[in-house]
Amino acid sequence: MNITRENVDALNAVVKVDIAKEDYSDKVEKILSDYRKTANIPGFRKGHVPMGMVKKQYGKAVLVDEVNKLLQDALNKYLTEEKLDVLGQPLPKQQDNIDWDADTFSFEFELGLAPEFEVNVASKEPIVKYNIIADDKMLDEQVANIQKQYGKLVSQNEVVADSEITGVYRNEEREIENKVSLTLDKFAGDATEKLFLGAKAGDVITLQTKGLFDDEHELMHALKLGHDEVHGLDIEVTFTIEEINTRELAELDQELFDKLFGKDVVKSVTELKEKIKEDAEKQFAQQADQKLLNDVTEYLVANTQFDLPAEFLQKWIQQTSNEEQSLDNDQAKEEYEKSEKGIRYQLIESKLIVDNDIKVTMDDIKNHAKEMIKGQMAQFGQMNPSDKELDDIAARVLSNQDEARRISEQLISQKLLELYKEKANIEVKELSYEDFVKEVYGDK
Known part of the structure; x- marks a missing residue:
């Protein structure tokens, strides 16, 4: 077997692999001999089929298979030994008329070679590395969130500014019926909030979807619709109030600290x-x-x-x-x-x-x-x-x-x-x- 390489340029090369009869003949003969031992051909006892018939029936398929295996192994070994840094995989050049009755075969492969270059990590202009701190405003908000999360709900008769409201959005034509819990701060502007203030359980509020929220993702959640469905959606929906609650904030005491972090970790x-x-x-x-x-x-x-x-x-x-x-x-x-x-x-x-x-x-x-x-x-x-x-x-x-x-x-x-x-x-x-x-x- 002989392998040669021609560099087309710095990034492309062609590898030629020449395979001679002695490279594959022993392997092909052994496989055909094994086939002969197990071949089941009418008119012949197993193991007594003439080798000529075995070659005629299986010879070319075995030859093609073994040459291809030999080719791939040789090519992979060559790339490793030559330490060629290739991109993608070698591409075989088109060969329409391979004469499998010949004793020798030649195959050509195109290679894409990785370029040579240097990397300089240090830029002329500085790259910002952020040191992000949790400021007092964030800490106060987190404490307030914890108090809300672990507080208890207290039923109310009517909606006030900090109420947690449970109810159902409906629109018959669009087959919308979705139960949610909400707070008034989610709505865009003050007009919608005013519609809710003072309302009681059982009241029905009529709303326009356009401009209802600043973020369309909130509308997706409210109506249980997909992103494309809520984009530019301008319909009328009703919201039927089922429950009105306020959240009594949890006390910042040892019981809460232990619940959050384990006993006496925070005091x-x-x-x-x-x-x-x-x-x-x-x-x-x-x-x-x-x-x-x-x-x-x-x-x-x-x-x-x-x-x-x-x-x-x-x-x-x-x-x-x-x-x-x-x-x-x-x-x-x-x-x-x-x-x-x-x-x-x-x-x-x-x-x-x-x-x-x-x-x-x-x-x-x-x-x-x-x-x-x-x-x-x-x-x-x-x-x-x-x-x-x-x-x-x-x-x-x-x-x-x-x-x-x-x-x-x-x-x-x-x-x-x-x-x-x-x-x-x-x-x-x-x-x-x-x-x-x-x-x-x-x-x-």
Whole structure:
């Protein structure tokens, strides 16, 4: 067997594989001999079928199968030994008339080669790393929410500003009938609130859906309709009041603190706020880290310049599409353009991993799985699971290859984030969560 490569340019190559008779003949003969022992052909006893008949009936199929196996094994071995970093998979060149009666065969494959490039993590302009804090306003709101959540409902005769109202939205024509609980602050403007104030159980309020809420998602929940159905919806609905309650706030006492965090973990309102702040800022840190990871990724993709074998990749996308969704040239180009950014980042990420010797071991994956399991068990009150319990559960979790891969990718992302924090040009900005949302996502 002989394998040669011709580099078309820096990003494309053609590999030629020449297979001689001595490469496959012994294997083909052995398989045909085994077939002869088991072949069941009328007129011949098993094991006594003439070899010529076996070759005539099975020879070509066995030859084709063995040559293809040999071809794939040889090609994979060649790519590994030559340390060729290919994109996609080698594409066989079209050969319409292979003479399977010949002794030697030649096959050609197109390769798309990964480009050579350097990655500079440090940007000229600083990338913001947010330090999100839970300010006094948020802490007060969280305490108030806890008091409401753990308070008790007290029945009322009529609706007042802070009432919790249960009732049914109806519209016969649209077959809408949906029971919900609501508070008046959900409605847009004061006009709707005025319709409810002073109303009693059994009263029917007529409402227009247009402008009823600031957020159409609230209308989806209220009427139990899909997003497309509520978009621009302008109909009349009724709301029949069934119950009116007010919520008596829970006392901020030791009984409530113990219910929330366990006995004597929190002993005062000050400690309650400290605990809320600690838990909230842990979550904020994760959100800020994800934002930093996204921002550095965007910077690297936009500022790390290299060419790709675009024509090859479009052809590869086209040839690997399934029969039910076969793509023409224009569709393959469109799919490539959609995936180009992802391809670029995969190459950049791989380069960073190699250059910085970033590795994730099986022990890393196992330890991460155990910490994750430990956290989940703590949510259900199991605070001190044994090492054996954690090992057994982790083994079951990691027996799922998809889950093991997901954890591995998560750990790689964490290590890349550590790299970015160390080497990127970062500017720390401290602000409240409310201001973070406004700055990053817009004032909604």
